[in-house]
Amino acid sequence: MASSAMIPTCISSSKDMQVDIEKNQSHVRCQWVLNPPEPPNPWRMVTDLAEKSILRWRKNFSTLRHESWARVMFSTLQRIFPILVWGRSYTATKFRKDLLAGLTIASLCIPQSIGYATLANLDPQYGLYTSVVPPLIYAVMGTAQEIAIGPVAVVSLLLSSMVQKLRDPVFDPIAYTKLILLATLFAGIFQTAFGLFRLGFLVDFLSHAAIVGFVGGAAIVIGLQQLKGLLGVSHFTTKTDIISVIKAVWQAIHNPWNPRNFILGCSFLVFILSTRFLGKKKKKLFWLASISPLISVVVSTLLVFVTHADKNGVKIVKHVKGGLNPSSIHMLDFNNPYVGEVAKIGLIVAVVALTESVAVGRSFASIKGYQLNGNKEMVSIGITNIIGSFTSCYVATGSFSRTAVNYAAGCETLVSNIVMGMTVLISLQFMTKLLYYTPTAILASVILSALPGLIDINEALRIWKLDKFDFLACLSAFVGVLFASVEIGLLVAVAVSFSKIIVISIRPGTETLGKLPGTDLFGDVNQYPMAVKIPGLLIIRLKSALLCFANATFVRERIMKWVSEEEESMDDKGNAISQIQFVILDMSNLVNIDTSGIAALEELHKSLSSHRKQLAIANPRWQVIHKLKVSNFVNKINGRVFLTVEEAVRSKIQC
Amino acid sequence: MASSAMIPTCISSSKDMQVDIEKNQSHVRCQWVLNPPEPPNPWRMVTDLAEKSILRWRKNFSTLRHESWARVMFSTLQRIFPILVWGRSYTATKFRKDLLAGLTIASLCIPQSIGYATLANLDPQYGLYTSVVPPLIYAVMGTAQEIAIGPVAVVSLLLSSMVQKLRDPVFDPIAYTKLILLATLFAGIFQTAFGLFRLGFLVDFLSHAAIVGFVGGAAIVIGLQQLKGLLGVSHFTTKTDIISVIKAVWQAIHNPWNPRNFILGCSFLVFILSTRFLGKKKKKLFWLASISPLISVVVSTLLVFVTHADKNGVKIVKHVKGGLNPSSIHMLDFNNPYVGEVAKIGLIVAVVALTESVAVGRSFASIKGYQLNGNKEMVSIGITNIIGSFTSCYVATGSFSRTAVNYAAGCETLVSNIVMGMTVLISLQFMTKLLYYTPTAILASVILSALPGLIDINEALRIWKLDKFDFLACLSAFVGVLFASVEIGLLVAVAVSFSKIIVISIRPGTETLGKLPGTDLFGDVNQYPMAVKIPGLLIIRLKSALLCFANATFVRERIMKWVSEEEESMDDKGNAISQIQFVILDMSNLVNIDTSGIAALEELHKSLSSHRKQLAIANPRWQVIHKLKVSNFVNKINGRVFLTVEEAVRSKIQC
Numbered sequence A, B: 001m002a003s004s005a006m007i008p009t010c011i012s013s014s015k016d017m018q019v020d021i022e023k024n025q026s027h028v029r030c031q032w033v034l035n036p037p038e039p040p041n042p043w044r045m046v047t048d049l050a051e052k053s054i055l056r057w058r059k060n061f062s063t064l065r066h067e068s069w070a071r072v073m074f075s076t077l078q079r080i081f082p083i084l085v086w087g088r089s090y091t092a093t094k095f096r097k098d099l100l101a102g103l104t105i106a107s108l109c110i111p112q113s114i115g116y117a118t119l120a121n122l123d124p125q126y127g128l129y130t131s132v133v134p135p136l137i138y139a140v141m142g143t144a145q146e147i148a149i150g151p152v153a154v155v156s157l158l159l160s161s162m163v164q165k166l167r168d169p170v171f172d173p174i175a176y177t178k179l180i181l182l183a184t185l186f187a188g189i190f191q192t193a194f195g196l197f198r199l200g201f202l203v204d205f206l207s208h209a210a211i212v213g214f215v216g217g218a219a220i221v222i223g224l225q226q227l228k229g230l231l232g233v234s235h236f237t238t239k240t241d242i243i244s245v246i247k248a249v250w251q252a253i254h255n256p257w258n259p260r261n262f263i264l265g266c267s268f269l270v271f272i273l274s275t276r277f278l279g280k281k282k283k284k285l286f287w288l289a290s291i292s293p294l295i296s297v298v299v300s301t302l303l304v305f306v307t308h309a310d311k312n313g314v315k316i317v318k319h320v321k322g323g324l325n326p327s328s329i330h331m332l333d334f335n336n337p338y339v340g341e342v343a344k345i346g347l348i349v350a351v352v353a354l355t356e357s358v359a360v361g362r363s364f365a366s367i368k369g370y371q372l373n374g375n376k377e378m379v380s381i382g383i384t385n386i387i388g389s390f391t392s393c394y395v396a397t398g399s400f401s402r403t404a405v406n407y408a409a410g411c412e413t414l415v416s417n418i419v420m421g422m423t424v425l426i427s428l429q430f431m432t433k434l435l436y437y438t439p440t441a442i443l444a445s446v447i448l449s450a451l452p453g454l455i456d457i458n459e460a461l462r463i464w465k466l467d468k469f470d471f472l473a474c475l476s477a478f479v480g481v482l483f484a485s486v487e488i489g490l491l492v493a494v495a496v497s498f499s500k501i502i503v504i505s506i507r508p509g510t511e512t513l514g515k516l517p518g519t520d521l522f523g524d525v526n527q528y529p530m531a532v533k534i535p536g537l538l539i540i541r542l543k544s545a546l547l548c549f550a551n552a553t554f555v556r557e558r559i560m561k562w563v564s565e566e567e568e569s570m571d572d573k574g575n576a577i578s579q580i581q582f583v584i585l586d587m588s589n590l591v592n593i594d595t596s597g598i599a600a601l602e603e604l605h606k607s608l609s610s611h612r613k614q615l616a617i618a619n620p621r622w623q624v625i626h627k628l629k630v631s632n633f634v635n636k637i638n639g640r641v642f643l644t645v646e647e648a649v650r651s652k653i654q655c
Helices: A017-034 A042-065 A069-080 A083-089 A092-119 A124-130 A133-141 A153-163 A173-196 A208-225 A227-231 A242-254 A259-281 A283-307 A339-368 A374-390 A400-408 A415-430 A432-437 A440-450 A457-466 A468-484 A486-506 A552-568 A595-610 A622-630 A645-654 B017-034 B042-065 B069-080 B083-089 B092-119 B124-130 B133-141 B153-163 B173-196 B200-205 B208-225 B227-231 B242-254 B259-281 B283-307 B339-368 B374-390 B400-408 B415-430 B432-437 B440-450 B457-466 B468-483 B486-506 B552-568 B595-610 B622-630 B645-654
Strands: A510-515 A522-524 A537-542 A582-586 A614-618 B510-515 B522-524 B537-542 B582-586 B614-618
Touching (some): A017 A645, A069 A083, A083 A133, A092 A153, A092 A283, A092 A415, A092 A440, A124 A415, A133 A415, A153 A208, A153 A486, A173 A374, A208 A227, A208 A242, A208 A457, A208 A468, A208 A486, A227 A242, A227 A259, A227 A440, A283 A400, A283 A432, A339 A374, A339 A486, A415 A432, A457 B595, A457 B622, A486 B486, A510 A645, A552 A595, A595 A622, A595 B457, A622 B457, B017 B622, B069 B083, B083 B133, B092 B400, B092 B415, B124 B432, B133 B374, B133 B415, B153 B173, B153 B208, B153 B486, B200 B486, B208 B242, B208 B440, B208 B486, B227 B259, B227 B440, B259 B283, B259 B440, B283 B400, B339 B400, B510 B552, B510 B645, B522 B645, B537 B552, B614 B645
Parallel strands (some): A537 A582, A582 A614
Antiparallel strands (some): A510 A537, B510 B522, B510 B537
8 A cells, every 4th residue: 555645645835843743643643544463364363262272271281280180180079069169168157147048948939839830730749849959959069159049930931831732731741741851951951051162142142121021921921820729710721821811710700619719819918918018118027028928838728727628619739749859860751752842942941041040140149249150150050950850850040039038038158058958858758748738829829929029110111211122122022921922922022132233233323423622522413512513524423333234335325315415404594504525434433344335335435536525534443444455445545544533634624 | 410420539639720621621521421412212213204204295295286287297207207307308319329239238138038038947938028028117217227127047047946846847837937927026016115115225135245155156056057958958957956957967968968969059159258258358349249149049040940950959949939028917826826935936036136136227327426216226126027027027137247238338328228128029029930940059058158247256255355254155155056045045145144243243342442652542452553551441442333132241241351361461570560440441332232231331330349440431422321321320430431531541540
């Protein structure tokens, strides 16, 4: 590139030294822009990345070589089982706190687990099983200290709504349970794979707004499903959309039904909700809120047992199989015809479960000020679920509500999960018989009482205030879950979220810049109303990081339109303001450009030239200036490339 | 927002007036950033857009009201039929040029049309029909003056490869032809709709690189299909992928075949290619290249007629139905079972045909320096095809090769298309009988001779040099067309092109900035090696226009990693360089942010605070600063928002 092209070919009339020095400096700066080092080649970047990883491995290996095998083993084990690290500084004081927290969440967990198992169309004991093994496994592998692992509402709903399309849980409960366990195994495998292959970003595909809408919609769906238990009806729709459920409820209340269930359920719901209210008002009473579900179960069970209400139409849980988690390896049948479908379900559930768990873990980690390793977290949850599927557990993940209780109860480490797991184990061993007379309406009210926390109207309002498009994603997830199905809600949310990225890429805005008074800076004339446009110049900036096939034509046409609009615009006295002679394209935003983008710039240059206007470029970035040089575009515009808009403007004015 | 938060709470030790003034100015500029006018609300933008459109309509209407009905009619007609505008200044001189150009493209068009009809598995006359009506219609409606309308190779291949999956053209030629005509109608309707609803951007979904690869692959596929004619075999594969075709050729040459066809075809191919070579060397001889296909047809037909070669195994065209385009309205059967499939085919063909036509029209318009109205262009091509489908034409569009010849022959206006149409019409009326003895091998060589122009190896090399990812799109389109099918090639090309946008959005780069010597500017330390990092400060810029759900977590983690890497890095003497105290986020690139992005910034702030580091923001854009204010983030970081990186740095150094 001829260096003579750098200095605009014009004769400075002023012979002032100052101007000469400035021009010289400006020339030097143009050279900075035009002759940067070669930007990294994409292939080179890939090989560099591989090299770095190998180097890191080697370094690890070489430090290990000098140590004894025992130490190497131990440090590897420590990486896999973080409990070996934090466990060494564990103290009795911490244990006292963890014990209290563990017992608190266990009391909340037992009724919730049974309820969620019912929601997942499984026998009640599966919920309890899922509250035993997963917390214990996670406790030795996980890195988030406050999380409470176990069955959660959204995952239970998602699993049942998808698996019951394959097998009917009422007519063929064993085959249905087998599919659920298989889906759990697949979910665990996918989660582990995501972590191992560093695919953690898949969890980000569900945007914050979409999650708010999705969880809110799911909560309402779950609530509606509880009407079955609350009304004490036997036949109910298997669909989850609001219209089917309302129809089913309508049919149910027009058939003979027993109001005793409803009254029982509602009165305990009021009790639980009012203790929760009390707990929020007085922080010291929060334990009451935590154990009120268990109190409700105990009191209502006694009530039914004493009054023989089950004889009068109050539905009860009846037999809950007790004992330790049985092995379920024999139930994992890979030869069944639905294995492909189940794998797909596993994938969806894996992502949703991880989204909940990572969101929960991250928010409490940031409160306590430690960093969560997303990939390690995924592997832990994944292995938890794989082992869970061998021991009669369905998909477990970090629960929003119980984690909050765990934190509030003052848990210090994951030992509270161990305490919870052991407590549930003991209940399974010795106390399942006591659950015989528990009314199903109570389980419904326990689940219902957990739902208000999932419907976050304030957050939805905040999203509306902040970002209308995000609110659209939120709303469509909500409506999708409510009126179509859980999977469609998820799909719509992901689609809406991504369509925003695409729309912004294919229809980027452009802005004209003006000089900010008293500075050398140029800013958007709309954002900075004090910015002054320079007559005869049009300075345009593109609001996109990419000038590519999808937006190149649009941008080219938009700029030509700016030029003609600018020339047509009149000042107050009705005179055309000025003839544009110079168009400066501020490329500070533009991170990359592709061949279509370069072609568009070339066409723009041609069109402007044919109208006797000059095109100049300010502040091109590394990749962009490299490509503009390689494609010979810089020569075509006579090297009118500048470090800043200000220098481009000055070069014109000096001419 | 309290204004006291704007001035960093520190006591300046220097009492210099200069510093005071600077601080005061800096304060004013911070206010500019923090209190911009309200950015336009998305809903507001939509209503504004609607209002503007209505205003424009009204304005048009009110200017029209004062005029007579006749004038109104005429101006509307002028808009629909641009020929009424440019036709008024038409002169005899222009006509002389157009006549010459029209005759030249007609001579090229007749053999090509017959060849392309054969490629589309239609009777030869359909190709000629398509060269009569569409050019006439387009001539009165179109805006591109140099374009030559008619059947083209890629569209013929695409149509036949997709429609023959529905109906076999050999066993049921009438049903096949009906489907082709129906697809043409659908294509026309879609094209018109794209234009009317301003959906022109759909054409941009095929990136420049993808088109180069796709057209190159299609050219090779078309060339391979010509081996059927060149070898004179009757049975050939209906598949288009290279492996099936090579197998079919292999089988054909292992059965008895007549080399006469091959020799005849090849010798005329050599003739046509050498005239083309001559035409390129000497511009004056370009007419020889243009009419050499017609010469070949005439000479070879005479040769066969005189030598009775058709008795000796030379395949001939035989009967070509003569006469005017017959009406085909009765052939458009909407009740056939494939109507949905055909509509889909119509959509694909519509996009591909428009892509070719718009690309051709645009490149010649930019040479001649006028602007093409993409939407009007689409409507014109669409109506051309709709009327075409009523008059036995299949999909017509602007042809690359004939448009170039038209331009080189010195055409002035679309009258050359009228001349061409009329010439083909006359040939259809009086000369189809002369085509009886035309050898099919000659048609194959006419098509083959047009293909080298479609395979643009230089452009592919240029793409490789400019953008490796673009080259990947190009290559995958090429390979897809060649080894799978034409549709799969298209699909892969679109998918690869869009995946780039998504990948860049979810994995944006970050860069650290340093101060450029002698300026107040900060630049990427890799792009500008002379830039100097400031000790104790980390200045980071994000290489993305969006901080959103898809990249927020990644960016947050990346920045935290930068911070720890920066603190770990050693200087030459092995000392840790410095403790980072202040992280400045240069937001100049960031056009928008969503709720996930804000949440990530909040978490980043929390993490940095817990390590006793401060976060500051420089140059936030309109939407971004608005949202950061609404979400209260600005207060959380104590109002550390600055107009430039330089001011952020200075505020820290003064402390």
